[in-house]
Amino acid sequence: MTPTVARVVDRVVEGPGTVTLVIELSDALTAPAPGQFNMLWAYGVGEVPISLCAVPPLTNVILHTIHDVGAVSHALCELRPGDQLGVRGPFGIGWDLTPARGQDVVVMAGGIGLAPLRPVVEAILADREAYGQVAVLLGARTPNDLLFPAETAAWSLSLQVETTVDRSAPGWTGDVGVVTTLLGRIRHNLTDAVAFVCGPEVMMRFGARALLDRGVSAEGIQVSMERNMQCAVTMCGHCQFGELFVCSDGPVFPWARVESMLGVREL
Amino acid sequence: MKSIMETLAAQPIFADIDESTLTLLAGCARHQRIHAGTRLFTEGAPATDFHLIREGRVALGIYTPHAGLVTLETRGPGQIVGWSWLFPPYRWHFDAEALEPLATIQFDGHCIRGKCDSDPVLGYDLMKRFSTLLDADLRSTHLRLLDVYHRAPTS
Structure with a gap:
């Protein structure tokens, strides 16, 4: 239940109000499956569930595409490389291929x-x-x-x-x-x-x-x-x-x- | 190239249609090849015909002075372009432009209306079939009006 401290290493603007964050974790997560989600915590604002938009081979690097629709997602979209956030997960049952x-x-x-x-x-x-x-x-x-x-x-x-x-x-x-x-x-x-x-x-x-x-x-x-x-x-x-x-x-x-x-x- | 009868028989809206009706329809139709960029019809012009697209895509839109043709919807293989031939005053409400080289079956709307007028059973059958497409178009338009991808910001 305790978030892992993570750091944004890259930020890609995908479109109006939508960014992809490349996030490096201080501790590796369990390898995620397609369709699972993480809880991303914008410090001082709150926590939201965001699906993984890629399942990279390194479990200490994750990618999330976030659409700015509320206070927390807005704070996450505003993060820049070097900024920190909290991550919990991965959670849930994903796609069954x-x-x-x-x-x-x-x-x-x-x-x-x-x-x-x-x-x-x-x-x-x-x-x-x-x-x-x-x-x-x-x-x-x-x-x-x-x-x-x-x-x-x-x-x-x-x-x-x-x-x-x-x-x-x-x-x-x-x-x-x-x-x-x-x-x-x-x-x-x-x-x-x-x-x-x-x-x-x-x-x-x-x-x-x-x-x-x-x-x-x-x-x-x-x-x-x-x-x-x-x-x-x-x-x-x-x-x-x-x-x-x-x-x-x-x-x-x-x-x-x-x-x-x-x-x-x-x- | 498939015959008009074969092409029509393969369309979902003409599924289970009897051969005599198909023959009547085919009698009002012809194969057509249309270059990309061709204006199939123009807003306000008499609506005399319509197309069943076999290959290619068509943009339906409204011409505006500053933006040119603003596309409202596109149509592709298996879809019909143009309904104004069916309803008075038989004038186009939109423009239609070929986005790609088209292969279509072009129908003479006046010919089909005449056959429907003289044979109400045929007319009712065809109207039911065309109505399913109009219903699908209407539902699609309603969904777009919902603007489902737009999420209003929350607190």
Whole structure:
């Protein structure tokens, strides 16, 4: 429960209000898995859960992409190389790539949701022959909000990568429309495919339903839930979601396990 | 190149359609190749036809004096471009421009309306099929209006 003291060694501005921090830890963490999260503590401000956006081989160096939406995330985004912060983790259950081995794969990311999915794509690329056809569908608010453009361009050399934005901008010649419309561009059959979906909850609901309509099974869809995680160890109860605790039972869940609860409006 | 009948039969909106209806539709259609940058239609002009895209992408947008064509949405393979041929006053509300070289099936809207008017059963069947696409477009637009990627700052 005690945070490890860490230091920012690099800071990359990804877009408006979004930065990636490369963080060096004083003590190595347990090797994280794709989809897990750390609690990042901005000293004097507070602590927030942030997914790992990469799973580097060195366990004393971690990468987090942070979107500035509140006091704590703002303080984290303002950190500069040399600044210190506290880190606890890694926590939770991440993406399960096992059922995707030997199958076709769809990765659907909306906005900052690409950050926790980046390790999934990197894992697939590192063992490309273990997977079938892979389509990566990316949605963002505007072209300026698209994350990791250099990486996604490189992915397109060996994966089908489709990108769309909700709002166009001068000079943008890519697609405009919601991310679910990109499903129609997938060149392979989605029956028996495994899908990894992350983004705003509304986007994940519509994304999962669109995948079901295309023949993906509910068990074949994994989503990364976001709730108010404060302790990250099931003690505080803030992230309770029905019978589940998002911090320890998730944040990644099979769609079949959360679908019915997402329809309960008070949860 | 596949025949028009084969191409139409492979489209989800024409799934389970009977062959005679498909023949009627194909009678109002032709293959079309369109260069990138071509304006398919222009706001205010008579809406006489529409396209089913086989290859390439189309930008739907509104022309503004300072920014040129502001893209509202793009359409790609398997999608239909243009609905104003179906509704009075049969004038385009937007511009459409080919972003890439296009292969389409171009339909004569007046021809299809005429066949639907003379055969209400056919007209109802086609209207139901086209309505599913309009419904999908409307839902997509509603989702974009939600601006789901924008998160208002919290305290």
